[in-house]
Amino acid sequence: MIRTLRPGSRCYRGNLHTHTTVSDGRKPPDEAVRWYREQGYDFVALTDHWKPAANVHDDGILVVPGVEFDGVDPELGSYHIVGLDITTSPERGALVGPDTIVSYIADQGGLAVLCHPYWCGMTSWAVGRVEGVFALEVFNSTCEVHIAKGLSSVHWDDNLAAGKRLWGLAVDDTHWGRHDYGGGWVMVQADELSIPALREALLAGRFYASTGPDIFDFAVDGGRAYAHTSDAARISFLCDAHRGSCLYPEGGAVITEGEYTVPEEATYVRLEVTDSQGRKAWSNPLYLR
Numbered sequence: 344m345i346r347t348l349r350p351g352s353r354c355y356r357g358n359l360h361t362h363t364t365v366s367d368g369r370k371p372p373d374e375a376v377r378w379y380r381e382q383g384y385d386f387v388a389l390t391d392h393w394k395p396a397a398n399v400h401d402d403g404i405l406v407v408p409g410v411e412f413d414g415v416d417p418e419l420g421s422y423h424i425v426g427l428d429i430t431t432s433p434e435r436g437a438l439v440g441p442d443t444i445v446s447y448i449a450d451q452g453g454l455a456v457l458c459h460p461y462w463c464g465m466t467s468w469a470v471g472r473v474e475g476v477f478a479l480e481v482f483n484s485t486c487e488v489h490i491a492k493g494l495s496s497v498h499w500d501d502n503l504a505a506g507k508r509l510w511g512l513a514v515d516d517t518h519w520g521r522h523d524y525g526g527g528w529v530m531v532q533a534d535e536l537s538i539p540a541l542r543e544a545l546l547a548g549r550f551y552a553s554t555g556p557d558i559f560d561f562a563v564d565g566g567r568a569y570a571h572t573s574d575a576a577r578i579s580f581l582c583d584a585h586r587g588s589c590l591y592p593e594g595g596a597v598i599t600e601g602e603y604t605v606p607e608e609a610t611y612v613r614l615e616v617t618d619s620q621g622r623k624a625w626s627n628p629l630y631l632r
């Protein structure tokens with residue numbers, strides 16, 4: 344059996360991309376952290392542009408320090424990369440190229456995420472050229488709210504089909520101008536609420552991304568994919584190219600379970616859940632070979 348989630352395990356809810364007045368966000372760091380705590384989040388990452396995160400401590404929520412870097416590569420075009428669990432940043436522009444940025448993040452002991460490729464105008468090919476990121480942002484609230492380019496699922500599928508291994512995050516990328524907060528999050532099955540435990544679960548893909556619905560189980564066993572979700576208007580299994588299947592409830596009700604026979608040729612399968620309000624959840628891909 345292949346699965347990344349552990350059914351029945353506690354999930355910690357968090358936003359892994361947030362701006363504050365340390366760069367171009369409109370809320371000071373402590374207020375930003377408090378907002379997420381008041382909404383019931385378990386953790387929040389502060390990821391200002393080229394600035395180390397403010398050292399905020401809040402008893403009710405775990406704060407993950409991070410930094411967002413960016414640049415324009417002659418071949419790949421514009422790109423943004425978040426480093427999670429790092430506390431330093433050089434001056435803006437001092438790191439040139441995705442490889443240099445990813446190496447810097449690794450040297451600082453952090454985890455690198457490729458941010459909002461659709462918003463950046465990255466092609467799927469360009470995404471594939473960025474090495475050393477453990478995930479991409481399949482959904483980004485601020486990119487959705489401002490220019491309707493929050494969803495990067497095609498970039499994700501193109502790269503999964505090409506054999507690249509990337510987990511998928513939903514994040515806010517909150518700037519606190521328009522309503523770009525509380526729209527996208529991850530549910531992480533960490534062993535406890537600590538940065539080392541979060542890192543371990545994130546790298547293992549033991550999480551799902553959401554703008555609303557929940558995923559309770561997603562597994563492949565003997566060629567059958569199985570999903571158990573919160574109330575859904577559609578449960579979709581996505582594989583390479585044209586392979587996959589959408590399941591709908593009969594008579595306008597909802598479904599909470601689905602099964603799909605994964606084609607022999609498929610190299611991965613992932614799950615998307617859509618609720619009656621059009622909100623979505625994304626499982627991580629299960630790699631079939």
Ligand SMILES: [Zn+2]
Pocket residue numbers: 411423458459
């Ligand atoms: Zn960005």
Ligand SMILES: [Zn+2]
Pocket residue numbers: 360362411516
């Ligand atoms: Zn950002």
